[in-house]
Amino acid sequence: MTEPIEIPNKSSFKINEVCALTGVKSYVLRFWESEFTEIAPLVSSAGLKLYEHKDIEAILLIKKLLFEDKLSIERAKGEMKILMPREHLVEAGFSDCEEDDIPTDYLDSILEHEAKAEFVEATMPQTKRVLIESDVQKLVQAKTKLTQILSIAERLEQKHHW
Numbered sequence: 001m002t003e004p005i006e007i008p009n010k011s012s013f014k015i016n017e018v019c020a021l022t023g024v025k026s027y028v029l030r031f032w033e034s035e036f037t038e039i040a041p042l043v044s045s046a047g048l049k050l051y052e053h054k055d056i057e058a059i060l061l062i063k064k065l066l067f068e069d070k071l072s073i074e075r076a077k078g079e080m081k082i083l084m085p086r087e088h089l090v091e092a093g094f095s096d097c098e099e100d101d102i103p104t105d106y107l108d109s110i111l112e113h114e115a116k117a118e119f120v121e122a123t124m125p126q127t128k129r130v131l132i133e134s135d136v137q138k139l140v141q142a143k144t145k146l147t148q149i150l151s152i153a154e155r156l157e158q159k160h161h162w
Contacts, residue, residue, distance in 0.1 A: 005060065011134075012042065012050035022059050029059065035073055036062055038084050058084060 005021060019026050033039045038058035041049040051059075061083060065076040156162070 007053055007056055012052055013056065015041075015049055015051070018051045018056060018059065021056060022063060024059060024063060032059065032062055036077060036080055038062075038080050 007021065013021070015026055015029065018024075019029060022029075024032075029039075033041065036058065039051075039055050039062070041051045041055055044050055058080070062076060062080065065071045065079055066073070071079065
């Protein structure tokens with residue numbers, strides 16, 4: 001099991017900082033960016049790639065899936081779609097949609113893998129960070145979105161008698 005990694009309290013990180021935090025070499029990180037949509041660094045006006053906390057968390061999870069769980073890249077991509085579904089919803093164009101817009105088979109696949117996601121989350125390297133005001137605002141926004149998603153799920157459950 002890997003040690004918990006403490007991510008410094010800053011909004012973005014340069015590639016060398018991410019490599020030092022995660023223990024992943026820069027050329028591997030650049031390859032993973034081309035393979036995994038969950039790693040999406042911003043590009044500064046100077047052309048530097050800047051990674052956010054979600055990118056670092058995705059990198060740590062990918063590292064675990066590939067090196068500890070010994071999954072192939074294709075299998076790890078599938079697991080990432082299950083374990084980090086927000087990015088997959090954005091990719092699929094479901095980020096701000098109504099209940100009838102989301103295919104029920106897509107929701108079913110998420111629900112089927114919920115237990116597996118909880119297990120992997122429990123075994124993932126844990127990160128520590130101090131919350132700042134902008135983080136709290138993001139959490140409040142996330143809570144609002146989650147409440148909306150839960151409401152949609154409840155309506156679908158009632159509609160389809162699950």
